[in-house]
Amino acid sequence: MHRKTRPGHSLSSLDGIAELDLEAPVDSSATEALFILRGQDVSAKLTKSALQLTHQDGCCSWTREDLTVPFSEIFMAAKREARGKHKASWWACGSMLCRRRKPAHAVVIHTFQRDKRRPCKWRPLRLTLYSENADLVSQWASDISDAVRVASSRPQSLLVFINPFGGNRQAAQIWQSVAPIFQLTGTKCEVVETQWAMHARETVERLSTEDLQRQDGIIAVGGDGLFQEVLNAVLTVRARADDSQALAAARLRLGHIPAGSTDAVAFSINGTRSAFTAAAHIALGDRVGLDVMRVDSPGELPCFSVCYAAYGYMADLVRSSESMRCLGSLRYGLAGAANLLRGRSYHAKIHYLPSSSRSQGLECQSSCAVCAAAEEQDNSGLPSFSRPSPSAHSHSHASHWQQADGSYKSIMVIVSPCRSDMSPAGLSRYSHLSDGRLTLVLVKRCSVLQYLRFMATIPYTGVRAGPFAELIDAKAVEILPEGEQSCWNIDGELHTGSIKAQVHRCLVDVFSRGIETR
């Protein structure tokens, strides 16, 4: 099947994009030809970066849309061998049925299509281009395969962890449903089904330098808790003194195939909880940088999060929902209602370092301008917690530590949009994947009804500033609970005591391209 590139039809790579030299093709049939697609005549053309399919005039051709399929979005193209003697078949064609003989040879292209209303959600698409010319079909299958090979940095080898107890215990089935995508792209997957909590973390932390070098990425098939385990393991290895091991861990990309109860990581980076979409981003080798929040608490090892740390209501909710795990995601609703009625508030002292950038009321999306601007401004300097100089609670000095204290129903430090079924727009709607900014949410003591009103808007707008709620853009935060204490919910894991949180811009790369809006 594999054919070497011919002179005059060279493939070269420029910034990861296929450079298909069409200036001097050896033979014009190689770059433009007629095929039959779903019973319709189409003119197919290979451009520098895509396959273009244009429907020709004919019966019901107006019902078909022309297509441009970038090589970077093709999982695989292959010649379909002739299957014996072909019978004439009926092809559905608009409102009519046209009798047309199916040619014996075909190029099959495995790609995906975007949902019309939510382009970030993808579905598999197979395009079969028929022709009677066997040589033409071989040539096109080969040319498209060559172009696909250089079109993106696809992972060759992945380490995949499956948590059989995540969410509704469907992780193994979800993996089975998406595994064929990796067969199409020829990605080798080493699959480990976790046997105990922290199995994934321990496994990654024990990998030798050679084992790490063999992998291009680590994938969590489960919920946010499993992704968090993998993230923490990789960052722990990166912090090791062994340079070669740290370097090998630093080039790993992380992926999340959603199979948990919340799946905020996959939802936030891809804009959808679709397992196919997540797997497609991984197999196609998409890459986007992700901010990570480092959380330090006394006497504990640092912990890393890509979602949020919450104190008060949101932590009490997770603590009490743990005993209801058998109810799946329903447990959050029940535990939420019980804690709402309890109506507790907690005293805390807060120091924070305001961020120089502001959220600007723009949602994060693929090729995000806000994240790009943050990259330009990035001075890479991490804030020091050693001498916070608290001043009066004001926003006037962006580079100085500020202070707040009081009785709070809820305190949240959010690093990414944190989308979930409960808040599809994001818990923090205007947080970004890589803008180097935390959103500190302070919800002061208020009545059950007032808090209920604040909570009721979250599914539609995310957390919003209001009479009891303050939203602060920050780079670092220190929170010191006082008196009776709640606990911390950090991406679903519980911690106690004070915390220091700071954002590390683009600390890890994940298999995603951000949220596509068109």
Ligand SMILES: Nc1ncnc2c1ncn2[C@@H]1O[C@H](COP(=O)(O)OP(=O)(O)OP(=O)(O)O)[C@@H](O)[C@H]1O
């Ligand atoms: N085999 C296992 N047995 C028990 N616990 C496990 C196992 N594998 C992983 N875990 C732990 O289960 C916890 C929850 O898993 P996971 O995040 O995958 O699902 P979830 O909690 O249902 O989803 P979400 O975090 O999205 O709400 C993780 O913290 C992980 O450490």
